[in-house]
Amino acid sequence: MTADDLYSRTPRVYVETALAQSAVISLAEGQAHHLRQVLRLADAAHVRVFNAGDGEYAGQLRFEGKRGAAVLINTQLRLPQPGADIWLVATPLKKDAFDMMVEKASELGAARFVPVITDHTVVHRVNSERLIAQAVDAAEQCERLDVMQFSDLAPLATVLKSWPTDRRLFVALERSAAPPFLQVLHARPATPATPLAVLVGPEGGFSAAERAQLLSLPFAEPVSLGPTILRAETAGLAALAVLGGFLQGHGV
Amino acid sequence: MTADDLYSRTPRVYVETALAQSAVISLAEGQAHHLRQVLRLADAAHVRVFNAGDGEYAGQLRFEGKRGAAVLINTQLRLPQPGADIWLVATPLKKDAFDMMVEKASELGAARFVPVITDHTVVHRVNSERLIAQAVDAAEQCERLDVMQFSDLAPLATVLKSWPTDRRLFVALERSAAPPFLQVLHARPATPATPLAVLVGPEGGFSAAERAQLLSLPFAEPVSLGPTILRAETAGLAALAVLGGFLQGHGV
Structure with a gap:
């Protein structure tokens, strides 16, 4: 099983914050709600976070209080790659x-x-x-x-x-x-x-x-x-x- | 103004019956309802009728009774033309x-x-x-x-x-x-x-x-x-x- 297969079903979350290994990224309240209430993810669930500037990283979800959530960023899965203009x-x-x-x-x-x-x-x-x-x-x-x-x-x-x-x-x-x-x-x-x-x-x-x-x-x-x-x-x-x-x- | 421009806004009606100039084609009740009640066409309105075998013809609408409608077929606008398979x-x-x-x-x-x-x-x-x-x-x-x-x-x-x-x-x-x-x-x-x-x-x-x-x-x-x-x-x-x-x- 390749990394691609392994992560292909893992929810992806777009974050504007700069991404780097070991960083902890706070999610907006709406995103936290979506992951918890709609996707029904548990604390410590695997997610992917991405943006155009930093590419895509594996991460682990941490719920904080009733409404908050953060992602502990792990390894990089994809390098940034500009799309067609x-x-x-x-x-x-x-x-x-x-x-x-x-x-x-x-x-x-x-x-x-x-x-x-x-x-x-x-x-x-x-x-x-x-x-x-x-x-x-x-x-x-x-x-x-x-x-x-x-x-x-x-x-x-x-x-x-x-x-x-x-x-x-x-x-x-x-x-x-x-x-x-x-x-x-x-x-x-x-x-x-x-x-x-x-x-x-x-x-x-x-x-x-x-x-x-x-x-x-x-x-x-x-x-x-x-x-x-x-x-x-x-x-x-x-x-x-x-x-x-x-x-x-x-x-x- | 070309024939194409002239007819480009004219409602089109698909009919399975064979089409030929001067023929009178009865429309299904659902089609008659659509033309009368949804498109709000008047008696004698211009329409186009078409099917794969006969191409497309100009025609004139004739409402018949409360629910019926027919089309009096006029000139052919397009020859049949097979599409890609x-x-x-x-x-x-x-x-x-x-x-x-x-x-x-x-x-x-x-x-x-x-x-x-x-x-x-x-x-x-x-x-x-x-x-x-x-x-x-x-x-x-x-x-x-x-x-x-x-x-x-x-x-x-x-x-x-x-x-x-x-x-x-x-x-x-x-x-x-x-x-x-x-x-x-x-x-x-x-x-x-x-x-x-x-x-x-x-x-x-x-x-x-x-x-x-x-x-x-x-x-x-x-x-x-x-x-x-x-x-x-x-x-x-x-x-x-x-x-x-x-x-x-x-x-x-």
């Missing part, structure tokens, strides 16, 4: 669809979620605390080391105006002559060292004005995700899956 | 996750969903009527011409025993040395003419015995979907997105 730019959606998109984007390795308001956007607000909690949950579940970050909700035009021009922006366009996403990636290969982003529209797509603007941007590359008309959340996930698959499949 | 083999999941997987698999173009019981499967039944309704809804929404089909729920071992050996089976394996999915597809390209299938495991993955069996099958090809541990439904969708992207990106 991919942003998902997408519009808020109705609750279930948006929850799903945020969770799956985290699983599929997006580094940052940039929520934007477009001409056909229906939902005009996001709950930032809830989003962050979802991203932490997803990171704990899917074994990534970092946690997906969020930008503030802003109009698409504002985001595009201050766009970092070295970041390639793949724009998923339906009902268009845009070339298949993988064709675009092969023609000018993306690498994990490249800053990348995917933009998907809301239900009903981009407005004519938005399409015209997007097509005029030097850093934007229109792509097609296939012959069907995907729901907004499906488009976001399909784009991340294809981009992640490309980066992985080419060993870069 | 892709099966998704996956285990039933809790309601929300399974609903999501079925809907997104339809959108991403799976021709057939094969529900299987594996050693770590928790949910041991499916509601066939509900599944079919979901696949019809998704087809109407995402503009595919055919409707995803369902096999009966069966143990994985039974499905593998009667597997059509000319159908390539890509098995998503986590925590393994399986090569990236796109690498496997490039090494031996899949085409839409090839019968293909993707198998994803349940939460917790395949058992050791299942892994050993899967790795021994001549038609099974293990693949990796990336460095993170994906939830079952995410794995199914990521695999379909990558496979669809490959088929589309290579113009085959």
Whole structure:
């Protein structure tokens, strides 16, 4: 049995505190509650703790009083490892669809979620605390080391105006002559060292004005995700899956 | 404005009856109810009707009595066009996750969903009527011409025993040395003419015995979907997105 097998069922806890062997890390009250009441862990249970800067460590849980908990840190299991630098730019959606998109984007390795308001956007607000909690949950579940970050909700035009021009922006366009996403990636290969982003529209797509603007941007590359008309959340996930698959499949 | 733009917002209705110009097609009571009460369409409203065998036609709605409706068929909008022959083999999941997987698999173009019981499967039944309704809804929404089909729920071992050996089976394996999915597809390209299938495991993955069996099958090809541990439904969708992207990106 490898260390990987041994620890693969051990609960993972994201902590922002610096991690090092023999350190004792206090957990937030919410985390302590989750480990004790939801996962029903006993005192001295094995856990894993992780963050992007320090990687992942084995640890042992110590409950403290009625509500507190700490982790005594043991050996390092994984070194820090930067993920690909991919942003998902997408519009808020109705609750279930948006929850799903945020969770799956985290699983599929997006580094940052940039929520934007477009001409056909229906939902005009996001709950930032809830989003962050979802991203932490997803990171704990899917074994990534970092946690997906969020930008503030802003109009698409504002985001595009201050766009970092070295970041390639793949724009998923339906009902268009845009070339298949993988064709675009092969023609000018993306690498994990490249800053990348995917933009998907809301239900009903981009407005004519938005399409015209997007097509005029030097850093934007229109792509097609296939012959069907995907729901907004499906488009976001399909784009991340294809981009992640490309980066992985080419060993870069 | 092209015909595509003109009709892109027109409701689509799946009908099994043969379609031909000037024919009058009676709709099922549930469809009539949906068009009248949910979409609030008026008599003589424009609709589109479609099926895999006949393609898609423009039509006009005729309400009949309190509960009936028919469509007077007008010009053909799309010729029949076979999709890729892709099966998704996956285990039933809790309601929300399974609903999501079925809907997104339809959108991403799976021709057939094969529900299987594996050693770590928790949910041991499916509601066939509900599944079919979901696949019809998704087809109407995402503009595919055919409707995803369902096999009966069966143990994985039974499905593998009667597997059509000319159908390539890509098995998503986590925590393994399986090569990236796109690498496997490039090494031996899949085409839409090839019968293909993707198998994803349940939460917790395949058992050791299942892994050993899967790795021994001549038609099974293990693949990796990336460095993170994906939830079952995410794995199914990521695999379909990558496979669809490959088929589309290579113009085959």
